[in-house]
Amino acid sequence: MPVVFSHLNYIYSIKTPMEFSALKDINLQIEDNSFTMIVGHTGSGKSTLVQQINALLIPTSGIVDVNGIVVDCNVKKLKNIKELRKGVGLVFQFPEYQLFEETVLKDVSFGPKNFGVDNKKATELAKEALNLVGIDESLFDKSPFELSGGQKRRVAIAGVITLKPKVLILDEPTAGLDPQGSREMMKLFTKIKEQGTTIIMITHDMDNVIRYGTDVVVLAKGELIKKCRPYELFLDQDSFNSLSIDEPLVIKMAKRLNQNGYHISLENVIDIDSLVQEIKKEKRYE
Amino acid sequence: MNNITLGKYVPYNSFVHRLDPRYKIFAMILLMVCIFLKFASIWMNFIIYGVLAIIIFSIMISSHVKILALFKQLKMMWFMILFILVINVLVPGDESLGYFQITSNWKIYFSAIYNTLYVAIRLVLMLGLSMVLTATTTPLQLTGALEWYMYPLKFIRFPVHEVAMMISLALRFIPTILEETDRIMKAQASRGVDFQRGKLKEKLRAIISLIIPLFVSAFQRSDDLANAMEARGYNPQAKRTRYRVNKWHLRDSFSMFFILLILGGLITLIVTKFDLVAWIMSICA
Amino acid sequence: MENKAIEISEIEFGYYKDQTIFSNLSLDVNVGEYVCVIGHNGSGKSTLAKLLVGLNEVRKGEIKIFGQVLNEENIYSLRKKIGIVFQNPDNQFIGSTVRDDIAFGLENACVKHEDMEEIIHEYAKKVNMEEFLDKEPGNLSGGQKQRVAIAGTLAMNPSLLIMDESTSMLDPKGKREIRELTNMLRQENKKLTIISITHDIDEALQADRVIVINQGEVVLNDKPEVVFKNEEKLKEVKLDIPFSYKLNQVLNKNNIKVDSVDFEGLVKELCQ
Numbered sequence: 001m002p003v004v005f006s007h008l009n010y011i012y013s014i015k016t017p018m019e020f021s022a023l024k025d026i027n028l029q030i031e032d033n034s035f036t037m038i039v040g041h042t043g044s045g046k047s048t049l050v051q052q053i054n055a056l057l058i059p060t061s062g063i064v065d066v067n068g069i070v071v072d073c074n075v076k077k078l079k080n081i082k083e084l085r086k087g088v089g090l091v092f093q094f095p096e097y098q099l100f101e102e103t104v105l106k107d108v109s110f111g112p113k114n115f116g117v118d119n120k121k122a123t124e125l126a127k128e129a130l131n132l133v134g135i136d137e138s139l140f141d142k143s144p145f146e147l148s149g150g151q152k153r154r155v156a157i158a159g160v161i162t163l164k165p166k167v168l169i170l171d172e173p174t175a176g177l178d179p180q181g182s183r184e185m186m187k188l189f190t191k192i193k194e195q196g197t198t199i200i201m202i203t204h205d206m207d208n209v210i211r212y213g214t215d216v217v218v219l220a221k222g223e224l225i226k227k228c229r230p231y232e233l234f235l236d237q238d239s240f241n242s243l244s245i246d247e248p249l250v251i252k253m254a255k256r257l258n259q260n261g262y263h264i265s266l267e268n269v270i271d272i273d274s275l276v277q278e279i280k281k282e283k284r285y286e
Numbered sequence: 287m288n289n290i291t292l293g294k295y296v297p298y299n300s301f302v303h304r305l306d307p308r309y310k311i312f313a314m315i316l317l318m319v320c321i322f323l324k325f326a327s328i329w330m331n332f333i334i335y336g337v338l339a340i341i342i343f344s345i346m347i348s349s350h351v352k353i354l355a356l357f358k359q360l361k362m363m364w365f366m367i368l369f370i371l372v373i374n375v376l377v378p379g380d381e382s383l384g385y386f387q388i389t390s391n392w393k394i395y396f397s398a399i400y401n402t403l404y405v406a407i408r409l410v411l412m413l414g415l416s417m418v419l420t421a422t423t424t425p426l427q428l429t430g431a432l433e434w435y436m437y438p439l440k441f442i443r444f445p446v447h448e449v450a451m452m453i454s455l456a457l458r459f460i461p462t463i464l465e466e467t468d469r470i471m472k473a474q475a476s477r478g479v480d481f482q483r484g485k486l487k488e489k490l491r492a493i494i495s496l497i498i499p500l501f502v503s504a505f506q507r508s509d510d511l512a513n514a515m516e517a518r519g520y521n522p523q524a525k526r527t528r529y530r531v532n533k534w535h536l537r538d539s540f541s542m543f544f545i546l547l548i549l550g551g552l553i554t555l556i557v558t559k560f561d562l563v564a565w566i567m568s569i570c571a
Numbered sequence: 572m573e574n575k576a577i578e579i580s581e582i583e584f585g586y587y588k589d590q591t592i593f594s595n596l597s598l599d600v601n602v603g604e605y606v607c608v609i610g611h612n613g614s615g616k617s618t619l620a621k622l623l624v625g626l627n628e629v630r631k632g633e634i635k636i637f638g639q640v641l642n643e644e645n646i647y648s649l650r651k652k653i654g655i656v657f658q659n660p661d662n663q664f665i666g667s668t669v670r671d672d673i674a675f676g677l678e679n680a681c682v683k684h685e686d687m688e689e690i691i692h693e694y695a696k697k698v699n700m701e702e703f704l705d706k707e708p709g710n711l712s713g714g715q716k717q718r719v720a721i722a723g724t725l726a727m728n729p730s731l732l733i734m735d736e737s738t739s740m741l742d743p744k745g746k747r748e749i750r751e752l753t754n755m756l757r758q759e760n761k762k763l764t765i766i767s768i769t770h771d772i773d774e775a776l777q778a779d780r781v782i783v784i785n786q787g788e789v790v791l792n793d794k795p796e797v798v799f800k801n802e803e804k805l806k807e808v809k810l811d812i813p814f815s816y817k818l819n820q821v822l823n824k825n826n827i828k829v830d831s832v833d834f835e836g837l838v839k840e841l842c843q
Contacts, residue, residue, distance in 0.1 A: 100494065280825055458667050518675060521647060
């Protein structure tokens with residue numbers, strides 16, 4: 001089941017002097033098993049949007065429909081809130097700050113236990129998740145606070161994916177990582193997607209958007225500007241400039257070459273290797 | 287998180303805003319003393335309360351503090367006032383002021399009602415005063431003023447500067463840590479933690495899942511902060527100059543004179559046991 | 572006239588007794604140079620920054636700053652010459668407002684009260700934060716907070732500016748702002764030595780010199796053009812290379828022969 005927003009509005013501190021309209025009339029459908037990237041400036045409403053998906057924030061008006069569970073403003077106390085959250089995993093920015101248990105294994109099994117999974121099964125699930133994120137078994141009984149920064153983040157992500165959510169939301173999961181760490185992280189998410197999970201990721205990194213995204217959602221000042229395939233963002237130079245998004249260098253290069261007689265289709269350019277393949281296809285290299 | 291309205295600075299540029307924070311603290315204390323004075327008769331007490339209320343409310347209006355907000359604050363206090371009334375009613379009062387006979391052996395003394403009224407009025411006025419102080423003075427200014435008042439403690443080796451620095455850093459980081467709390471609560475809620483409901487054991491677990499990350503990040507922050515401060519040349523033992531310096535202006539002297547005049551006047555009334563009601567009656571007679 | 576800003580010779584350091592981050596590290600930086608230090612997380616880059624400002628002490632060897640050996644006695648006087656901007660924008664915002672934060676360093680340096688206002692305005696203007704002087708940190712973006720931190724350090728008039736991953740927590744806009752600011756500072760003051768510890772390969776491309784650190788050792792230390800051509804070594808220490816360098820390599824591997832390692836150069840060669 002996809003995630004559907006319809007006529008969704010969200011206002012912070014409503015009826016106070018600090019009232020702030022963070023999301024305005026959002027109509028959006030996020031496809032099942034897609035890798036949807038959400039981009040936009042700081043303060044454009046990205047984080048507010050994803051927090052509606054697992055009812056951390058309740059819409060001021062309009063609805064969110066996730067796997068058939070509908071959240072709207074009339075829901076005061078959501079009865080199936082646990083069921084909803086079980087199906088939607090949310091990894092916040094710098095998730096390593098949510099670790100608290102004595103051991104890595106305990107921390108990762110904390111989630112399943114909260115959702116009523118028994119101890120034995122929870123530990124099993126935790127081990128599975130830790131394997132998936134690439135944490136070595138020798139670290140299972142260590143304190144999460146003894147790990148390196150990158151490992152901590154993996155453990156924190158494992159803590160969210162233990163329940164095998166149908167939808168996994170990631171808020172800038174690669175922020176602060178070095179290039180190598182960030183690449184490994186992205187590989188991990190592709191792996192999770194291949195298991196049938198829908199991935200929604202907030203990011204500023206346009207290289208990742210074209211490399212891994214199946215769809216991209218652009219927000220600005222709380223409004224939905226565009227939802228399209230990643231390469232489509234860069235087709236129309238004018239509208240793209242007005243969004244003030246960084247153009248990935250591979251796209252920029254492809255465009256420059258096209259200006260000089262190449263016929264590269266931007267749809268096929270997702271990284272340097274694919275760019276070179278496209279260049280090779282040109283007549284002059286055949 | 288954001289409903290802590292008591293003690294919130296509201297930026298305006300009113301006369302009270304511009305007053306020296308040291309003087310504002312002093313004036314608040316003086317006015318509080320006035321509120322607690324007792325006069326020759328009950329009627330006299332109420333008249334003076336009326337005058338003080340007019341003064342305090344006009345200060346509030348002139349410094350853009352909403353009087354309505356004051357009464358909203360009081361909502362929480364009704365229970366307390368009721369409680370005081372009950373206590374006063376149950377305790378034998380002053381018979382000379384009269385009483386209602388309820389049953390043969392239970393009387394409600396008028397003094398009980400008077401006393402409760404006094405408490406209620408004092409509470410309202412005091413709240414009003416403290417709201418004026420916090421709404422017109424930034425926490426930073428308050429800390430600075432407190433540091434100035436604590437200055438004599440230096441002679442008994444009390445680390446006045448360090449304490450003031452700690453308070454202002456704490457104030458600086460309160461919003462940051464509130465934001466952090468919100469984030470961690472949401473993160474744990476996504477992992478199935480229910481902060482509202484659940485058995486005691488579950489609740490305890492929920493709180494631990496919030497407190498530990500908060501502490502860890504607070505230690506990290508303080509470590510970073512200490513590094514940043516040290517790298518910018520901070521040395522608690524060394525002499526420092528100050529950017530924020532309180533300057534005494536004519537307006538401070540002027541309003542101080544006014545406040546002292548009120549206090550002086552009230553004390554004269556007490557010493558002379560002046561009773562306005564009795565005086566008018568004596569003239570009419 | 573001393574022309575070395577930093578001379579590190581044979582230092583050994585670790586936070587705990589049985590930990591060794593640097594076993595024998597030596598390097599130096601000239602006055603007026605803009606040096607980028609790169610390395611993956613945990614390579615010891617940030618530790619190096621802390622040692623340079625004397626937040627930690629070396630076990631062996633010595634660190635000379637502008638010709639003076641760093642020790643406990645001269646640390647406060649040397650710090651006046653060094654400005655450092657850290658990674659986390661929130662945790663280094665000391666004052667309650669932009670104004671107070673810039674003033675903090677001035678207070679420590681015992682600048683006269685009467686002179687502060689002017690200095691604060693001057694440096695706030697330099698980092699383009701003059702309109703925000705009375706704003707609190709909660710109302711500023713990460714990039715703005717970092718700019719304030721830079722203003723606060725610059726106000727002390729340092730001869731050496733250290734940026735310890737100052738852009739790694741910022742969004743692309745914030746990163747750009749800081750990069751532009753650094754460039755402006757270099758042009759304005761040719762004597763200002765800048766050491767930037769970074770993950771940002773594009774920033775490293777603009778440096779006078781790039782130092783690659785891995786496991787506490789200097790692996791590469793040369794001009795960016797030379798460093799980024801050494802693909803093997805960089806791969807070994809798990810580092811990225813800039814886009815145009817990488818494109819050059821991949822093209823050559825695919826038998827499309829190109830020489831340029833810059834964007835426009837590659838466009839030209841490919842379109843011949």
